[in-house]
Amino acid sequence: GNFDMEGIIEASMIRDKEKVNKAKQDQQIVKWKQEIYRDIIKESKNLYDKYLNGDSPNSITNKKAYSATRITSSDESIIVAKGSAGAEKINYQFAVSQMAEPAKVTIKLNSSDPIVQQFPPNASGASSLNIGGVNIPISEQDTTSTIVSKINSLCADNDIRASYSEMTGELIISRKQTGSSSEIDLKVIGNDSLAGQIASDNGITFTTDASGTKSAVVYGKNLEADVTDDQGRVTHISKEQNSFKIDNIDYNVNSKGSAKLVSVTDTEEATKNMKAFVDDYNALMDKVYGLVTTKKSKDYPPLTDEQKEDMTTEEIEKWEKKAKEGILRNDDELRAFVEDIQSMFFGDADTIIALRKLGISEHENYNKKGQISFNADTFSKALIDDSDKVYKALAGYSSNYDDKGMFEKLKKIVFEYSGSSASKFAKK
Incomplete structure (x- = not known):
C-alpha cells in the first residue's frame, strides 16, 4: 500500500x-x-x-564623390559651384545681370476690405480672374485671404500659387517654374478697374475682345550672365534656372553681381x-x-x-x-x-x-x-x-x-x- x-x-x-x-x-x-x-x-x-x-x-x-578639385568663389552670396569627377579646372569671372524668375503678376490690394469695394466690377456686376485657363470668380465677400486660398486650391494642378505680402500690400500670383518659357495666361473678366491696376503694377498691356474681356500673357525671365575666362574670352549664358550644370560642374546663382570662380586641387x-x-x-x-x-x-x-x-x-x-x-x-x-x-x-x-x-x-x-x-x-x-x-x-x-x-x-x-x-x- x-x-x-x-x-x-x-x-x-x-x-x-x-x-x-x-x-x-x-x-x-x-x-x-x-x-x-x-x-x-x-x-x-x-x-x-x-x-x-x-x-x-x-x-x-x-560622380560628385570623386571630385579632385574644390571651386572657390570670391563672393558666395552671388555664385557657388561644385565639380564632379572629370571636371576640368576653371578660372571664370561671372557677371550676373539677371536672375531667372518665374512668370509673376502682382496686384496692390488692401488686405481687409472686400476686393469688389476696392475695384468695383463693371455694370454686369459679376467679375472673375482667369489664370492659365482656370476661372476664379470674385464674390462680394472675397478679401485677399479668401482669394489666395481660392487660387491655390483651383490652380493646384497647374503649377501656380498665390500669396499675399503684408509688407508690400501685394497679392502675388506666380508659377513655380522659372525662365522665359514660364508663362501665365491672365484674363480679367467684368472688372476694368482691377485690370487697370494690374496693367500699371506690372507694366503690361491687355488686349480687349468683343465681350470686353481683357487678356495678357506674362513671361518669366532667364538667368543672364557674362562669363569671362582667364584668356579674356567672354561667353554669354542664358539659363531657365538659377541652378545649372555645365561641363560636369554644378553652378548655383544666388543674386545679381560679379564674382570670380577658381578651381583648386582638393581631395580632402x-x-x-x-x-x-x-x-x-x-x-x-x-x-x-x-x-x-x-x-x-x-x-x-x-x-x-x-x-x-x-x-x-x-x-x-x-x-x-x-x-x-x-x-x-x-x-x-x-x-x-x-x-x-x-x-x-x-x-x-x-x-x-x-x-x-x-x-x-x-x-x-x-x-x-x-x-x-x-x-x-x-x-x-x-x-x-x-x-x-x-x-x-x-x-x-x-x-x-x-x-x-x-x-x-x-x-x-x-x-x-x-x-x-x-x-x-x-x-x-
Whole structure:
C-alpha cells in the first residue's frame, strides 16, 4: 500500500512545467533572432541610404564623390559651384545681370476690405480672374485671404500659387517654374478697374475682345550672365534656372553681381567621405561576421519567468546579453551576405590589383572577413591623377552586372539582402 500517488503527480507536473519552459525558451530564441535580423536590416538600409543612394549628400555612387578639385568663389552670396569627377579646372569671372524668375503678376490690394469695394466690377456686376485657363470668380465677400486660398486650391494642378505680402500690400500670383518659357495666361473678366491696376503694377498691356474681356500673357525671365575666362574670352549664358550644370560642374546663382570662380586641387572632402563610408561599412561587416562566428554559451539559456522573479533588472539584462551570444552562429544567410560581398570585392586577382591602386584592399586580419583596409593617401593621389577613372572603377553604372563599378555591385547585393520586404533577410 505504499503507492506514492502524490509523488507521481508531482513528477508529472514538473515534467509538464519543464516542457512549457522549454517551449517558452525556444520561442524566446526565435524572437531574439528576429530582433537581431531586424537590426541588421536597419543598419544595412542606413548604409545603403547614406552612401549607395545616388541622391544622398554622402553618396559614393555619385560622380560628385570623386571630385579632385574644390571651386572657390570670391563672393558666395552671388555664385557657388561644385565639380564632379572629370571636371576640368576653371578660372571664370561671372557677371550676373539677371536672375531667372518665374512668370509673376502682382496686384496692390488692401488686405481687409472686400476686393469688389476696392475695384468695383463693371455694370454686369459679376467679375472673375482667369489664370492659365482656370476661372476664379470674385464674390462680394472675397478679401485677399479668401482669394489666395481660392487660387491655390483651383490652380493646384497647374503649377501656380498665390500669396499675399503684408509688407508690400501685394497679392502675388506666380508659377513655380522659372525662365522665359514660364508663362501665365491672365484674363480679367467684368472688372476694368482691377485690370487697370494690374496693367500699371506690372507694366503690361491687355488686349480687349468683343465681350470686353481683357487678356495678357506674362513671361518669366532667364538667368543672364557674362562669363569671362582667364584668356579674356567672354561667353554669354542664358539659363531657365538659377541652378545649372555645365561641363560636369554644378553652378548655383544666388543674386545679381560679379564674382570670380577658381578651381583648386582638393581631395580632402572626397577622401574624408570615402573614409567615413569604409568605417561604417566595416562596422556592419564586423557585426554580421561576429554573429556568424561567436560561439554559443551553454551556461546561459533564456530565463524562465520564475528565475526572473528572483533577479534584479540589471542581472536579467546581463544574463540575456550572454544568452543572445552565438544564437546565429553559422547562420546561412548572414554568412552568405559577408561572403557574397567579400568575393565581389576581393574574389578576383585583377580586381584586387586594380582596387589596391585606389587605396582599397582586403583587411589582413582573417577575422575581419569582408572588411576593407583604406589608404587615404593612395586614394587621394589616384583622384588627382585621374578622377574620372576612379569614378568609373568604383561607381560607374552599367546595366550589365560585370561592367558595374564596385559600389554599384555592392548596392545590388545590399538591396538583395535587405532592401525590400522580399529581400533575403526580411524572409527570416
